[in-house]
Amino acid sequence: MKLTKREKLFERIENHLRITARQLVKFDTEEETLQYLIDSSRSELKCDFVGIVLKEGNYLISKVWSGSCVSISESFPIKIENCSPTFLNKSITFDKVDKDTICEFSKLLLEENILTWFTVPLKDDTNTYGFCIIGFMNYVPLLDEMNRVFEEFGKDVAVAISLSRRKEVQKNKMMGVEWISQNLTLDTEMDQIVGKLVERAGKGTNAQFACIYLYNERENCFILQTPAYGEKTRLNKILIEKNYVLKEYFPYLETPGGPQLTVPLVIDLKTIGVLHVENKGSLVFTKEDEEILELLSNHVAAMLENARLYNNEKDHKQRLHHLLDYQQALVKETVEKDTFDGIVFTLSRLFSKTVMIFDRFMRPISYELFDVAEDELHTLMELATFEVYQKKNRDLWFSVDYDRNMGVWSVNGGSDLLGYLAIDITGEEIDDFFKLSIDLARNIASIQFIKQKIVLDAKEQVKDSFITKLLVEKIEDEESIIQYANLFNWNLFHQHRVAVLSIDLLEEGTKDNILEHQAKKSLLWDQIKTRVLFYDQDILFANKEGEFILIIPIEKEKEKPKVYWAKLYEEIKKWLALEGDKSKILIGISGKTEVINDYFIMYQQAVQALNVVSHRFSNVGFAMFEELGSYTLLHHLKDSSIATLFIQKHLEPLLKYSEGKSMDLFHTLRVYLNNNGSIKETSDELYIHRSSLLYRLEKIESLLEVSLNFAEHRFDLMMAYKLYDLYYSNTALT
Template identity: 25%
Template sequence: MISKVIGLVTRLLDAEKAGVMLFDKEKNELVLQKPAFTSQDDEVINAYRVPFGGEGNAMRVYTTGEPYISNDSVRDSRLLNKFVLMFPAKNTITVPLEVGNRRIGVLHVNDKRNGNFTLQDLEILTFLTSHLAIFIENAILYERENKQANVLNELNAKIIIHQKRLEKMMSIHNQLIEQVLNGEGMLSITKTLANLVESAIVVEDQQYHLVHSTEPIEENNYSVRNLLDQKQDLKSKLRNGQIVKIEPYVYQGEERAFIIAPIGSGRNLMGYLSLIKVLKENSKDLDKVAIKQGAMVLALELMKDKIKFEVESRYRVEFLDDLFSCTLCNAEQIIQRADFFNYDLKQPSRVVLININGSGNWEGTLNDEQDYSDLQKNLVTCSHKLLPTSFVVGKGNTLKLLVPCRGKSKQEELILKLNEIRDQITELHQGKKVAIGVGSECCGPENFQKSYKQAVKTLTIASILGKWNQVVFCEELGVYGLLFEINNSDLLREFVLEKLGPLLEYDQKRNSSLVETLRQYLKTNGSLKDAAEALAIHVGTLKYRIGRIQEILKIDLKQTENHFDLQLAISACRIVKSDL
């Protein structure tokens, strides 16, 4: 537009160059327009500005409306020398650009090819500018409208993109919520989310164990645990409910974005949802919203499962308590409740108690709440996995099981499975002791109370005898089981002191082990060789100790009738040892 005006006036006035200056109301100055004086240099043209009220020919013509001719531009004091030097000119003619009574700028024409500018040139230019000013203003308005139209088009395009994103977000939200309401489970939710965001999805639990993955993934390479080990600051962000993003992240040989959202937060943190996606600038916001929605839905699903598990666990605990206490006198009613849990009370079973405690007291509890929660969860998980047909109830740090068991082969299989559970638990919870007590085989609801009491007794005696990390059946208790049933502990204590009192006192004062020596001697039926091997001492040393025992107790160990009383007293001593 400006170039057309310049071309017209330079042809009509036979001039070499021209320039248009328009008044910028916002900046309150005259501004040279491009192109100007045969120049296209933005930096030079932008420097040609005259503030309103400033000096110079251009501002004077603009403010007064009077045109001006100078045929000696270099020496003319009305012209600003810096602009004359910027665009060298030998002569100049300047006229105002007016639309009606409004001035919109000025027009400079420089360097007439033949001679000087005349009044006739001024008349021609003045006549032209009345029309050119309207043309220029209309062109400016047209260009401004085009710019506004472009801005509106761009804004509309952004609105459409934003609307599509919102629709996509709503679609993600609605589909995920619908799956939760339909009870389709975590696997289905994870797959749906992966399809919606077109990326790999990984779900891990609170202990960073892989729960679900939409692609085959090596757990060790892409676990949140590894990322947290490398970037410690991420742990607190995730615990506070923040979404974290790591990019670029190398996945299967390609650079990807790794976005992690916590499932829950703080003390209610239940796991982690990870999204592994090809880097795309236009999908960043959508990916974050999608993973946030996915984490919320998975938290809802996990909470639903947790509530379901807690309610079912409560019913299971109540049922087992009633079964073991014989609260339900109606056998049919008990069987019906067992059927509800898909367990047949008519099949031969054993009651098994598994207890974990670092202190050695099977009725103790754990102090750390998280340790307690993890312990119970791991106990139940291991038992369900290894004994899938059993009825499992976790209560405190003790697990109660009803295990189908018929015949010797079943018992041997049970021992293997229980040992496997023990190994897994001791590996997961270092430093904890495991005690496993097994009641007698029972069949029919009326017999489970007896098997349970036997399991309790077995577990208690196992802890007294120090049989931690062992599977102990009630049938293995022998005389200990009989002694445990004696309710009068004073009677047992008197019997122990009568038979072993002096020897116990001797051991205590001299920190010796004559009682243990006597136990091994009696256990091997008086065989000096076998007893010495069991005690890891020389036969001569054993003979000396036996002699001292006979002197202290004033008995003759060659008389075998003394053996039974002494063996019974030693067994009773282990039962009532804390009372001595």
């Protein structure tokens, strides 16, 4: 049967479409597939133009175009909502368009006077990709039977597009993996990895901006990593506050079809950050863009984390080497020098901050100021002292002003507090390395404190030996004593006073334990020595067989000895009060030395002055021997055995009677004599009734066989008490 011309045309077109469909699956890329389609269609159909319009997000774009009417292609993109949805679902011909509901695309065809055109939807069973437009400038009759053939062809093209896209994705993945292996290695610096990655992400998705945010657990925020690709449009830091839903901060997280696109960087089910792109011009990000970002994120997340850990490890190693170098320098300072100046200078360079060393009494030993004016030093000292006494046994912080903070740490040697280390911590991140540096600084300072203490203890032992040899009745080797004095830069031939200091603990319990009692006294004495050393470095200290000795140049008194000693005594009381100690301090002060042999005599005067203070002037706390009146005269009594006999005759009966009894006749008589025989004043001071006092006085007269109304007897008794104060107040009467 002979075919008609119409049937031959139909068969030719159908064969062409079948051959074209078979050829389409051979291409690897979408561009090659579509280009072959329009070239072959235009050649076979002898049309004026062929175009492929694809759907991307909410827009239709002209993917490829061949032939005339290029202005139509240049009018894209067009929003899908402004075009008839029929184009994406079935074939449409120029004569089937509803003139009343003409869309934006149909309007373009009318404006170009395209007389004949038809479209073919490009869709398969699951995806709709767009449509193909074929046009003729002149009128060409279309065969109704061709609709079915072209729609089937559209399905074949859709399959070919889907296949080519999958091929492209696989190819991109392979290229991406190859690119990663060629460009990113473990020893690559963090900023280089970030820079190459965001550039690849930006160019691969045609984004104008790409960046990486990494999560910072300590600050609970996402921090923008540098460098970014393109012009920065994002915040450097995104705080996470209370909402931990990632999509609240990146709304297009794994959501293509918008102006932004974000994929998480995950390692071991833990999100360490995000890869973010945005601004694709007038287009939106597609599923293919998401696959590109996921490919990069999947391969790079572990590398970023490893690079971060590697760089952190390298940074820690460098910082540790840096710290070890400073440690060697600090140890060298402790070996070669006895002061803290070199240590503080080195620490200031280590921290690039102001550093201060205080003793345990918060007195500055050494300091190195860094971006701090010299006149601020006193303020720092006051604030540090306040904080230490307010917050003992804790890490200490105090604010100098609104913009500066200081940290204060204790320096210990074993269980003993040696001093304090203060460092300006303004803007400082207190991480583990900083804490390690602080521990190193404290240890070095502790070594220097202990070294100084060892040296001082050695000097103290030499000094105590020297003082013991000096304070004897007859000096055997005067030249040796002078040499010892020269060791301490002390001129024996200048005038001095000798003082003896007594510490009364006033604590229950320690008196029963002799060792604890002595240990407590030694501790207080060490504290007093340290304080007095800062108060006046010219004062010489010594411990002579348990007695605490001070030797002070006369020139310190500046013609006002009583004022000088009163001030020193009040300072010592204040220091003890600051330590929370309630011990009572008494001081006996000698006359002036003239020659080397006078030191023993002045020592005896000081001891006797202390005896008198403890009985007569304990409320004053100190006394100078030369102001003791009759005590001074009695001191020159050569034969102490005569004084003993005198005391035994007048006071021993009272001492023996008062032992173990609640009625202290010895003390009663002393108070009675001190009050010039006044019954009222004596009973008031003793807190006893008048009749009780009269009974005691009768008992005293009976035991001593004296009359207290007789002035001569009262004088003898007063003399006996003064001798007792001078010679026997701290020892038993024998």
